[in-house]
Amino acid sequence: MDNVNLLSPSVLAFVGDAVYGLLVRTRLAEINRSSGDLHSLSVKYVSAVAQAEAFKKIEGVLTEKEMMIFRRGRNFHTGNTPKSATAGEYHAATGLECLFGFLHLSGQNERINELFEIIW
Numbered sequence: 001m002d003n004v005n006l007l008s009p010s011v012l013a014f015v016g017d018a019v020y021g022l023l024v025r026t027r028l029a030e031i032n033r034s035s036g037d038l039h040s041l042s043v044k045y046v047s048a049v050a051q052a053e054a055f056k057k058i059e060g061v062l063t064e065k066e067m068m069i070f071r072r073g074r075n076f077h078t079g080n081t082p083k084s085a086t087a088g089e090y091h092a093a094t095g096l097e098c099l100f101g102f103l104h105l106s107g108q109n110e111r112i113n114e115l116f117e118i119i120w
Contacts, residue, residue: 073098
């Protein structure tokens, strides 16, 4: 993509949600259970609460640029917060998704894998 920096946080989070979900599902596929079991497990990893915790695991290794992207997503005001998460957790999850979307769209797949290994 030409200039990922110009994309809105909502677009980055939209893509990042899919990227993060695929990483989780790919990892869970290794345990070879029924699709229903795998879906139940994946929901635990992609929830706002779990993504907020995931951010805490990688916060110390993020570059300044990555933190800037995370903050753009975290500070983006969405119209809703799920009942299962606090507003802070939901915003942190949106920031994490924004970061993963940015990294994917800018072709930084190796960095995505590095960060996800820390999270997992």
